[in-house]
Amino acid sequence: KLGIDVIATDRYRRAGTTCKRSASSDNSVESEQKTDMKTCRSAWGAEGTRLGRAAGMRPRQRTGRWQRLQCRAAKAPGHKRGKESICVVGGGFGGLLTALKLDSLLWPDGKPNIVLVNREERFLFKPLMYDYLTGECDVNDVAPRFEDLLESTSIEFCQGEVSSIELQQTTGKGVLSVGRDQSVPFDHLVVAVGASTRFPLGVPGARELAVPFSTFEDMLQVENLLKDLEGRSGPCKVAVAGGGVAGVELACAVASCLKNRSDATVLLLSGSTEVMEKCPAGHREAAKAEMKELGVEVLDTARVLSVEEVEGQKQVHISLGGEERVIATDLLLWTVGQAPATADLGGSYVFPVNEKGSIKTDPYLQVEGQSNVFALGDASFQAPEVSPYVATAQVALQQSDFCAYNIWASMNGRKLVPFRYMHLGEMMTLGRSTAAITLPLGSGFTLDGIPASLGRRIAYVIRQPTLQQQGRVGRGLLEREGGEAGKALGPLLQLLATEADKLLQQSRA
Ligand SMILES: Cc1cc2nc3c(=O)[nH]c(=O)nc-3n(C[C@H](O)[C@H](O)[C@H](O)COP(=O)(O)OP(=O)(O)OC[C@H]3O[C@@H](n4cnc5c(N)ncnc54)[C@H](O)[C@@H]3O)c2cc1C
The missing domain is CATH 3.50.50.60 (FAD/NAD(P)-binding domain)
Incomplete structure (x- = not known):
């Protein structure tokens, strides 16, 4: 706490603002500031914000004060009497999609509590990060808030960094420590923490x-x-x-x-x-x-x-x-240098990892030696003779289907299904309004230029995690690329997707 306060206060002063430090009843640090939020944000800088977030705090949108991060639902997420709890750590392609698929399955004995824990408040659709830089999509297309994505589901979202995992070897149940003092109990665990940039030690500076x-x-x-x-x-x-x-x-x-x-x-x-x-x-x-x-x-x-x-x-x-x-x-x-983000996960439970730090799983995506812990995405690894594929969103997305089904199967006494990867081709952006798509036909068929750019953007509309988000991103694409007709059709598309999403949720309920 002190670390954050020193940085924030120091930067406020340098930005020519006055600060008052006070400890509120729950001991969280509050800083009064007499400037607009924009100045404060830039004054905090990336480091202050990172430290604040790591300690489970964030700057309030309107007032600019630090506030404790809250879980969306109950005080102790995943703790509803009599129900089993599935906890998903990491809300990237692997984790978010697993949680959504678990939520959409039919549960004969009642749906378990599904809790999604993620460090940031936004899901990041990483392939669209370049399009954001070139102005081809807006911030809510590339990084929608979990709160909005999960609005029509029964998934509880808990924002914070998981620092440790305690697991009872006898029962297989456990507890996660999230942020400074949140505990999230679980009966089944999914680890999808992805990868982060690791700078090589041998390159000073x-x-x-x-x-x-x-x-x-x-x-x-x-x-x-x-x-x-x-x-x-x-x-x-x-x-x-x-x-x-x-x-x-x-x-x-x-x-x-x-x-x-x-x-x-x-x-x-x-x-x-x-x-x-x-x-x-x-x-x-x-x-x-x-x-x-x-x-x-x-x-x-x-x-x-x-x-x-x-x-x-x-x-x-x-x-x-x-x-x-x-x-x-x-x-x-x-x-360069993406490494599995497993190094920060402490606690009594130590994952079996390979030399890169990726969690070792069997073909059913179960972590070696644990029947109720699953891992997928960039942070996981299956022996190369089983699956010689690289870490991509395409792999994580496909794994999420298998992971969700296998958790459901293990809880309902059904047979688990081994993960099979199906390569669908490659897509990449090559700057504003141009891209390349290579389909796995023969020795590879490549399409490039504007048609490939459009094809890629349409594929990413379809790949959005929820129908509502598909409508949102589709609307943006139509309005940007579809001329006058696109501007007229965009809102209609979004409305249709929102209504379809509601109908789907109702039919599931
Ligand atoms: C710039 C960029 C562009 C890319 N483009 C493509 C592409 O075009 N096609 C493609 O197939 N792949 C692409 N990839 C790779 C792809 O995005 C990843 O393979 C994919 O995101 C992996 O999904 P994941 O769920 O394993 O991890 P991620 O999507 O990285 O999600 C992991 C999540 O876990 C959270 N997390 C980590 N540690 C903790 C913790 N301790 N507590 C709580 N939360 C935690 C993170 O905040 C993050 O939200 C790209 C990657 C990058 C960086």
Whole structure:
């Protein structure tokens, strides 16, 4: 608590505001401030906000004061008399979709309590983060609030960070510690905490000076930094580290944002001999052609050795084909080094993990040695001989069907079904209004340009987690891309989706 207060107070002062610190009855720290919320937000900065959130607090939207994060429903979520409780940790593609599917199943002996715990108050549709940067979708399309998504379901949402898991080996029941002092009991547990950026220890300065692109806050930070660069006079240079799909997508998005500036340079630092080396050839060629069109400079076999700040610029030391070079940039974006977010989960229950920290599961997505604990998504791992696939939203989404069904089956004495992955192809954005889609037909059929961009956006409308959200994102797409007809049809589409969602919920009830 003190850590947060010191940072917040210090920053308020620097922002020229007056602060009063007081301890309320429950000992939470409150800061009175005499400025508008916008100034305070920027004064807190990302670090203060991160610390505050980690301690289970958030700045209030209207007043700007810190408030304790609350669970949406009961004081002790998942604790309703006589009912079993399923707790899902992590509200990403894997966790949120598992919870929604559990909620939609028919339960012969009555529906159990379903509790979803997530660190942030918003679900993040990560593939649309680039579209947010290029202005092709709004914040509620890419990151809707759980409160809105779960409105018509019986799922309890609890916002906070799970710090420990206590599990009784004899009964298989347990308790989660959430935030500072919340406890969430469970009979069945689903772990879907995803992955987070882990900067390599061997690259000094990277953690402090490079900006990752993986979370909601990263996305807002990159948006602000790009706006700063757009408005600044004189030449500017942005480097993106990582020549995989994420690096190429981000480089194209940045180049699209800075397109109006003839003196802007976007540089892609790719560690391998060519970008996206694991992707189908058609996909890679489409990406290379679009990067050329946008003026993205690609440096192959470029490994970042260290980063330092000199006179406001980031000096990136790289090894290029064995030779050392220094590149001066205004902004260094980082897309490499995603690691399972399991390291922060403490408590008496220790997950069986592989060398990367991914939770080991059997083909039914049950964690090794535990019949009532399941894991899926980027934080989980099945032996390669069973499933040689990489961590993507596509995998997490497909796993959520199996995970929800297998929990239901285990609670209703039915046979569990092993997870089978079906590869549906690849999609990537290549800047504003252009994309590539490669379908697994023959040796791979690739579509690119505007048709691919439209196809990708329609696929992401269909992939939204609820009907209501499909209507919302579909409306945005129609209004942006559909001209006058789209503007007229957009609200109708949203209304239809909302009504269909209500009907569906009623029929389930
Ligand atoms: C920028 C970007 C673009 C991408 N684009 C694509 C794409 O186009 N196609 C594709 O297939 N994949 C894409 N991916 C990968 C894809 O998003 C992930 O594979 C997918 O999100 C994994 O889902 P998940 O449920 O395992 O984890 P996540 O979606 O990461 O969700 C994990 C959730 O758990 C929460 N959490 C973590 N730890 C805790 C804790 N201790 N307590 C409480 N909550 C916690 C996190 O806050 C998060 O909300 C992209 C990833 C990124 C970063």
